[in-house]
Amino acid sequence: MHPILKLVAQRVALGCLLLFAASVLIFAGTTILPGDVAQQILGQAATPENLANLRAELGLNDPPLTRYFSWLGGVLQGDLGTALTNGRDIAESLGDRLSNTLFLAFWAALISVPLAIFLGLLAVRYKDRWPDKLISGVTLTTISIPEFMIGYILIYWISIRFGWFSSVAIINDSMSLGQKLNAIAIPVMVLTLVVLAHMMRMTRAAILNVMQSAYIETAELKGMPMLKIIRKHAFPNAIAPIVNVVMINLAYLVVGVVVVEVVFAYPGMGQYLVDHVAKRDIPVVQACGLIFAAVYIGLNLVADIVSILANPRLRHPK
Amino acid sequence: MNDQLKYYSDRVTKGLMTRREFVGRAAALGVTAAVANSILATAAKAAGPVKGGTLRMGIQGGESTNSLDPALAASTVPTVNLRNFGDCLVNVAPDGSIENRLAESIEASADAKTWNFKIRKGVEFHNGKSLTPDDVMRTMERHSNEDATSGALGIMQGIESMAVDGDNFQVTLSTPNADLPYLLADYHLQIQPDGGFDDPASGIGTGAYMIEVDEPGVRHLFKRNPNYWDDSIGHADEIEVLALNDATARTAALQSGQVHIIDRVEPKIAQLLDRAPNVDVKSVSGPGHYVFIMHCNTAPFDNADLRMALKLAINREELVDKILRGYGTMGNDFPINKAYPLFDDTIPQRTYDAALAAEHYKKSGHDGSPIILQVADGAFPGAVDAAALFQQSAQAAGIPLEIKREPNDGYWSEIWNVQPFCASYWSGRPVQDQMYSTAYLSTADWNDTRFFNDEFDALLNSAKAELDNEKRKEIYSQMAKLLRDEGGLICPMFNDSVEGVASNVGGWIEDPNLTVMNCMAGIKCWLDA
Numbered sequence: 001m002h003p004i005l006k007l008v009a010q011r012v013a014l015g016c017l018l019l020f021a022a023s024v025l026i027f028a029g030t031t032i033l034p035g036d037v038a039q040q041i042l043g044q045a046a047t048p049e050n051l052a053n054l055r056a057e058l059g060l061n062d063p064p065l066t067r068y069f070s071w072l073g074g075v076l077q078g079d080l081g082t083a084l085t086n087g088r089d090i091a092e093s094l095g096d097r098l099s100n101t102l103f104l105a106f107w108a109a110l111i112s113v114p115l116a117i118f119l120g121l122l123a124v125r126y127k128d129r130w131p132d133k134l135i136s137g138v139t140l141t142t143i144s145i146p147e148f149m150i151g152y153i154l155i156y157w158i159s160i161r162f163g164w165f166s167s168v169a170i171i172n173d174s175m176s177l178g179q180k181l182n183a184i185a186i187p188v189m190v191l192t193l194v195v196l197a198h199m200m201r202m203t204r205a206a207i208l209n210v211m212q213s214a215y216i217e218t219a220e221l222k223g224m225p226m227l228k229i230i231r232k233h234a235f236p237n238a239i240a241p242i243v244n245v246v247m248i249n250l251a252y253l254v255v256g257v258v259v260v261e262v263v264f265a266y267p268g269m270g271q272y273l274v275d276h277v278a279k280r281d282i283p284v285v286q287a288c289g290l291i292f293a294a295v296y297i298g299l300n301l302v303a304d305i306v307s308i309l310a311n312p313r314l315r316h317p318k
Numbered sequence: 319m320n321d322q323l324k325y326y327s328d329r330v331t332k333g334l335m336t337r338r339e340f341v342g343r344a345a346a347l348g349v350t351a352a353v354a355n356s357i358l359a360t361a362a363k364a365a366g367p368v369k370g371g372t373l374r375m376g377i378q379g380g381e382s383t384n385s386l387d388p389a390l391a392a393s394t395v396p397t398v399n400l401r402n403f404g405d406c407l408v409n410v411a412p413d414g415s416i417e418n419r420l421a422e423s424i425e426a427s428a429d430a431k432t433w434n435f436k437i438r439k440g441v442e443f444h445n446g447k448s449l450t451p452d453d454v455m456r457t458m459e460r461h462s463n464e465d466a467t468s469g470a471l472g473i474m475q476g477i478e479s480m481a482v483d484g485d486n487f488q489v490t491l492s493t494p495n496a497d498l499p500y501l502l503a504d505y506h507l508q509i510q511p512d513g514g515f516d517d518p519a520s521g522i523g524t525g526a527y528m529i530e531v532d533e534p535g536v537r538h539l540f541k542r543n544p545n546y547w548d549d550s551i552g553h554a555d556e557i558e559v560l561a562l563n564d565a566t567a568r569t570a571a572l573q574s575g576q577v578h579i580i581d582r583v584e585p586k587i588a589q590l591l592d593r594a595p596n597v598d599v600k601s602v603s604g605p606g607h608y609v610f611i612m613h614c615n616t617a618p619f620d621n622a623d624l625r626m627a628l629k630l631a632i633n634r635e636e637l638v639d640k641i642l643r644g645y646g647t648m649g650n651d652f653p654i655n656k657a658y659p660l661f662d663d664t665i666p667q668r669t670y671d672a673a674l675a676a677e678h679y680k681k682s683g684h685d686g687s688p689i690i691l692q693v694a695d696g697a698f699p700g701a702v703d704a705a706a707l708f709q710q711s712a713q714a715a716g717i718p719l720e721i722k723r724e725p726n727d728g729y730w731s732e733i734w735n736v737q738p739f740c741a742s743y744w745s746g747r748p749v750q751d752q753m754y755s756t757a758y759l760s761t762a763d764w765n766d767t768r769f770f771n772d773e774f775d776a777l778l779n780s781a782k783a784e785l786d787n788e789k790r791k792e793i794y795s796q797m798a799k800l801l802r803d804e805g806g807l808i809c810p811m812f813n814d815s816v817e818g819v820a821s822n823v824g825g826w827i828e829d830p831n832l833t834v835m836n837c838m839a840g841i842k843c844w845l846d847a
């Protein structure tokens with residue numbers, strides 16, 4: 001088998017194992033949390049009778065292992081089941097939420113990834129001069145401010161003072177693409193500001209690292225222009241670490257944006273997961289957990305493959 | 319809206335100031351001409367409702383786990399939804415009286431045990447089916463049968479039997495209760511076709527609006543029901559209810575004009591928000607109260623002197639001032655205030671008295687070990703701060719109060735009604751009987767202070783059967799005093815509901831029952847063009 005295919009196969013198998021482990025951990029975690037879904041649904045209004053009734057109705061009296069394996073069996077057959085709290089089909093609600101999350105992540109990535117790499121290159125080109133310092137200063141400032149704070153600041157200025165974009169990012173199917181983009185404009189800005197610094201700094205560091213190699217010095221001595229050296233010699237060799245950090249940030253854009261979703265009331269996966277954790281709705285939490293784990297594992301897999309493809313020494317193992 | 323602007327716009331409507339002058343004054347206050355004109359339009363509008371438009375509400379308390387099943391409604395968004403698409407037999411009107419809805423008339427037997435509700439004719443469910451007394455009975459059955467998971471199960475327990483008699487729905491109680499209509503006004507008891515047995519979460523009701531989009535935890539869209547039986551309700555073409563749980567997101571949405579009505583404005587920003595040119599902050603005092611509860615049967619709180627020491631050691635004035643920022647009133651250690659009919663306002667107000675508290679503390683013989691108070695901000699907004707203030711004022715009386723901070727998550731299952739001394743919140747009930755029966759009767763499901771007092775129980779039962787309001791008031795007053803002096807409830811404050819409303823919203827009225835006009839702001843308000 002081709003070594004790359006073999007590596008991919010190995011990683012996918014490992015990924016499946018990790019997914020299984022994650023599902024066990026999530027199940028155990030939600031099971032040991034205080035209170036159960038019946039208690040959480042009824043809240044302060046719970047009486048012993050209606051609590052018992054609801055428990056029986058939801059099948060919570062089965063032992064945990066039975067519940068776990070019946071859930072797992074369903075998933076393997078492609079059935080995510082129904083939410084305990086409101087009886088909705090999980091796959092259906094999850095599909096909507098996931099596509100919303102991906103929509104937001106897509107636009108944030110489309111802006112932040114090229115921008116970060118471009119700014120990284122620019123910082124290298126003007127290393128230790130004012131453009132470098134300005135870029136570093138600004139991005140380090142925005143990454144240091146909590147996301148919700150950036151969100152509130154942008155809402156105040158852009159939405160309330162100038163009235164340019166909407167402060168509530170609720171999107172739905174009846175909206176046109178333009179309306180959707182208007183709704184998510186501010187959250188996309190927040191996410192961009194939050195992930196920019198990380199990717200920009202890594203691009204800068206990786207390229208500077210390569211820039212210290214002997215062959216770059218040779219190129220410099222030959223009189224090659226700086227930008228060309230960066231583009232033709234330094235950047236390809238710095239791809240692996242850059243791709244790694246880009247993938248981590250992409251994963252963050254999918255699974256780590258709960259705060260942004262709360263501030264903008266965005267109907268993504270994060271808020272959906274948090275609501276169901278709070279209600280101890282284990283089937284939904286499991287399904288979300290699996291998707292999040294799959295996103296992480298998948299993106300890491302992509303990062304590995306890209307690194308191999310970018311590096312001839314890994315591409316042709318001895 | 320800014321007070322000055324209000325004053326000026328009043329003057330314009332009274333003809334004491336010209337339009338041009340007003341715009342000039344408004345500009346001086348930092349208001350653009352466009353906004354100034356819209357303020358004038360609002361001020362000069364005719365009093366009558368305007369039809370049309372989409373009324374948007376940003377409401378706290380909506381989760382993606384919500385359902386349209388009336389039995390499961392426990393937070394504000396589901397309750398607002400119920401009000402939009404459903405009707406109860408009766409409602410509690412803003413003035414505390416009973417307003418007939420699907421019941422056309424109500425008759426009680428002299429002993430208040432048998433009740434007859436004449437069901438309105440010509441009412442249609444959204445699926446085209448006509449309302450019958452059978453639907454009413456089936457609904458009540460669903461909420462009261464033993465398998466019910468309804469939040470209304472507790473209030474249905476006094477019902478002995480139900481029957482349909484021609485156009486009437488008849489209820490027979492096991493013990494008399496003069497307040498039965500108030501119980502049946504509970505928002506869980508929306509009338510559904512066949513009681514909602516087959517598909518409780520269908521969203522089919524008799525209400526003024528029909529559900530179009532149901533995305534739990536995100537948004538709910540309603541279209542006006544063209545066949546609604548009551549013309550005085552349902553003005554906007556559409557109502558959109560957005561679940562905005564973040565306080566800042568709600569405020570921003572109101573300020574940027576994306577929603578017209580928000581609930582739960584944080585007291586600390588209410589005055590700032592009121593200054594915004596196109597927004598009014600409304601507050602109404604209701605029966606909701608923020609409390610600390612002690613279990614009367616658990617040491618050290620089984621000692622009446624210690625309970626009294628703690629009641630005297632809390633500085634109520636300071637709490638109303640600092641926690642509610644004035645949006646509320648002092649409590650008097652019983653769960654009733656002037657929002658209730660038959661409230662006795664002559665009971666003396668308990669105030670902070672460090673010396674007297676110290677005296678009671680000494681008399682209690684407490685060993686001086688720390689008294690643990692468990693709190694989380696999930697109990698009520700500002701609970702942790704309130705506990706810290708309580709700790710300070712108690713310390714001045716020599717009472718060693720220790721605060722244990724608990725997570726919000728799981729608070730209602732692990733701490734409240736389990737631990738002997740903790741913070742809590744009650745939204746109140748429409749009548750005293752229901753409040754006392756829910757939480758202070760010895761046999762109450764939610765007797766969260768573990769208050770077991772035979773005299774109190776006997777008084778409550780005699781009040782239930784008493785149809786003479788003067789006599790009932792007297793009985794309730796005795797009960798209040800008993801609870802105030804013997805009970806495990808420390809009730810330092812009643813919180814106002816504070817809401818933000820865009821100035822182009824018409825029809826807003828003060829309704830103390832539940833937040834946002836008893837959750838009926840959507841169906842009762844309108845948008846001025």
